[in-house]
Amino acid sequence: MNQLLKGIAASPGLAIAKAFVLKSEEYTPVQTTVGNPELEAERFMNAVNQARAELEQIRASTEEKLGAHEAQIFEGHLLILEDPDLIDVIVDRIKTESVNAEFALYEVSQSFIDMLNQMEDELLRGRAVDIQDVTGRVMNRLRGTDSGNLSQMTEPCIIIAEDLTPSDTAQLNLQAVQGFITEIGSRTSHSAIMARSLDIPAIVGAGAGIRNIQPGTMVVMDASEGVIVVDPGVDELAGYQEKKREYDRRKSVLAQWVNRTTASKDGKLVELAANIGKLEDVQKALDNGAEGIGLFRTEFLYMGRSQLPTEDEQFNSYKYVLEKMEGKPVVIRTLDIGGDKELPYMDLPKESNPFLGQRALRLCLDRPDLFRTQLRALLRASRYGNLKIMFPMIAVLDELLEAKRILQEEKQKLAAEGVELAERIEVGMMIEVPAAAISAHVFAKEVDFFSIGTNDLIQYTMAADRMNETVSYLYQPCHPSILLLIRMVIDAAKQEGKWVGMCGEMAGDETAIPLLLGMGLYEFSMSAGSILPARELIARLSQSEWSGLAEQALTMHGQQEIQAFVQNNKKGEQ
Numbered sequence: 001m002n003q004l005l006k007g008i009a010a011s012p013g014l015a016i017a018k019a020f021v022l023k024s025e026e027y028t029p030v031q032t033t034v035g036n037p038e039l040e041a042e043r044f045m046n047a048v049n050q051a052r053a054e055l056e057q058i059r060a061s062t063e064e065k066l067g068a069h070e071a072q073i074f075e076g077h078l079l080i081l082e083d084p085d086l087i088d089v090i091v092d093r094i095k096t097e098s099v100n101a102e103f104a105l106y107e108v109s110q111s112f113i114d115m116l117n118q119m120e121d122e123l124l125r126g127r128a129v130d131i132q133d134v135t136g137r138v139m140n141r142l143r144g145t146d147s148g149n150l151s152q153m154t155e156p157c158i159i160i161a162e163d164l165t166p167s168d169t170a171q172l173n174l175q176a177v178q179g180f181i182t183e184i185g186s187r188t189s190h191s192a193i194m195a196r197s198l199d200i201p202a203i204v205g206a207g208a209g210i211r212n213i214q215p216g217t218m219v220v221m222d223a224s225e226g227v228i229v230v231d232p233g234v235d236e237l238a239g240y241q242e243k244k245r246e247y248d249r250r251k252s253v254l255a256q257w258v259n260r261t262t263a264s265k266d267g268k269l270v271e272l273a274a275n276i277g278k279l280e281d282v283q284k285a286l287d288n289g290a291e292g293i294g295l296f297r298t299e300f301l302y303m304g305r306s307q308l309p310t311e312d313e314q315f316n317s318y319k320y321v322l323e324k325m326e327g328k329p330v331v332i333r334t335l336d337i338g339g340d341k342e343l344p345y346m347d348l349p350k351e352s353n354p355f356l357g358q359r360a361l362r363l364c365l366d367r368p369d370l371f372r373t374q375l376r377a378l379l380r381a382s383r384y385g386n387l388k389i390m391f392p393m394i395a396v397l398d399e400l401l402e403a404k405r406i407l408q409e410e411k412q413k414l415a416a417e418g419v420e421l422a423e424r425i426e427v428g429m430m431i432e433v434p435a436a437a438i439s440a441h442v443f444a445k446e447v448d449f450f451s452i453g454t455n456d457l458i459q460y461t462m463a464a465d466r467m468n469e470t471v472s473y474l475y476q477p478c479h480p481s482i483l484l485l486i487r488m489v490i491d492a493a494k495q496e497g498k499w500v501g502m503c504g505e506m507a508g509d510e511t512a513i514p515l516l517l518g519m520g521l522y523e524f525s526m527s528a529g530s531i532l533p534a535r536e537l538i539a540r541l542s543q544s545e546w547s548g549l550a551e552q553a554l555t556m557h558g559q560q561e562i563q564a565f566v567q568n569n570k571k572g573e574q
């Protein structure tokens with residue numbers, strides 16, 4: 001029966017294949033009394049050892065396929081099998097109560113899972129999923145049931161499941177599995193993250209509707225849109241097959257651009273960098289040919305947990321990113337909390353206008369303890385790569401000078417402690433407040449670089465909340481007022497011999513790119529998926545021609561006129 005379902009687009013792509021329905025088996029063991037508890041405990045430990053061997057194998061193959069960081073989750077799984085609070089307690093119950101191993105395993109692990117599931121902290125709830133995954137594996141070994149069928153699939157299929165555990169996802173036979181759809185989950189669930197790393201289409205959180213999908217039914221998943229078509233009609237199927245061919249063709253054309261430098265048709269070199277928020281994003285940035293990280297939004301290290309990250313935790317994260325980028329530039333932005341990004345555990349006072357309130361650097365200057373911890377972690381990590389430190393939300397010069405003074409103090413303290421630092425660390429600021437754009441000539445003397453944050457610059461220039469749908473018509477990147485501010489910033493930096501980047505969404509906007517290139521922007525930082533299309537586009541554009549065209553655009557009256565002007569002139573560059 002033809003049916004249309006929607007879910008959360010978790011990993012892009014388009015797949016068409018027969019459904020492979022993975023039934024999650026509910027199994028509650030019954031309690032039995034065993035005659036030889038010692039032998040039963042031994043049977044249990046054998047199952048634990050077999051599960052350990054399986055996990056070792058999954059860990060090794062994940063490391064080979066995706067890298068050490070992605071494999072870390074299985075190190076956590078292996079540790080669960082070493083945990084005396086779990087394993088020893090189960091053995092103890094088998095021995096003292098003479099119960100069967102399945103029952104003891106179920107009882108003890110379930111009490112942990114129930115307890116963790118009640119926690120507020122998302123991370124702890126995530127740990128419940130890990131325990132379920134690992135103990136389920138031991139249970140399979142005890143019962144002689146097989147969880148390995150995921151790696152044994154041979155026919156092309158789309159997996160339909162209630163949820164996929166990380167180890168399920170790691171075991172997928174990618175020769176056969178074209179994509180997966182789950183009933184529950186979010187974009188940030190582990191299986192979604194792994195799907196993006198594995199580059200297979202995934203739709204999660206599709207709801208109970210997918211339970212009706214019968215094994216073997218033809219399914220189309222347009223994972224870029226989160227759309228699922230079950231049992232499509234002939235014409236519909238043909239339409240999607242055509243769309244898939246186009247998608248695959250475009251993907252293979254773009255893949256040729258991964259290892260190229262970014263240059264315009266007339267040889268002007270620019271840099272295409274990636275915006276990241278989590279450590280997992282670094283691999284994706286590299287896979288998409290990023291020449292650097294133009295914005296690491298460090299606030300994500302502070303979110304989804306119950307307390308501030310320590311200096312060492314932060315140091316490890318920064319070191320990881322710097323090492324992974326192997327000397328390519330990495331711009332790390334200091335904490336930008338406030339506005340729409342909250343940290344419940346900090347108990348910050350409620351503001352009636354949070355986007356205009358104590359946000360980002362304003363908060364850091366008010367809470368130097370917080371700020372200094374982050375700066376120390378950054379400075380300590382600096383020797384592992386090409387670090388550039390960036391301050392967000394600066395409006396007036398005094399803020400920048402104070403931030404630089406604190407940074408200098410921490411540098412001196414660390415040097416006095418004998419900590420080795422990079423010889424040179426560039427210091428820059430975001431231009432996202434109109435006052436800073438207008439005073440760029442003043443700031444340019446005090447920084448090594450600017451990065452224009454258009455997401456905020458547009459909302460503050462237009463007085464239109466970036467989160468508010470009803471005023472989204474005012475959110476106009478190509479409005480002359482925004483373009484004029486951008487040009488002022490670029491010109492002011494050039495006067496002082498400093499470089500300018502952009503890390504707002506506008507940097508990846510294919511209508512804005514020709515104008516930005518023409519105005520002399522050097523670094524374009526965007527979500528990883530936009531890099532290759534941008535590189536291909538820039539290679540078709542002449543920087544010198546677009547310099548003149550951008551001048552013309554700046555004399556126009558509105559965004560629509562400018563967009564039409566760009567489209568017309570882009571056509572000539574095909």
Ligand SMILES: C=C(OP(=O)(O)O)C(=O)O
Pocket residue numbers: 295297336432452453454455456457503504505
């Ligand atoms: C990149 C920016 O910062 P964020 O989106 O994190 O506010 C911006 O404002 O353009």
Ligand SMILES: [Mg+2]
Pocket residue numbers: 432453455456
């Ligand atoms: Mg911003």
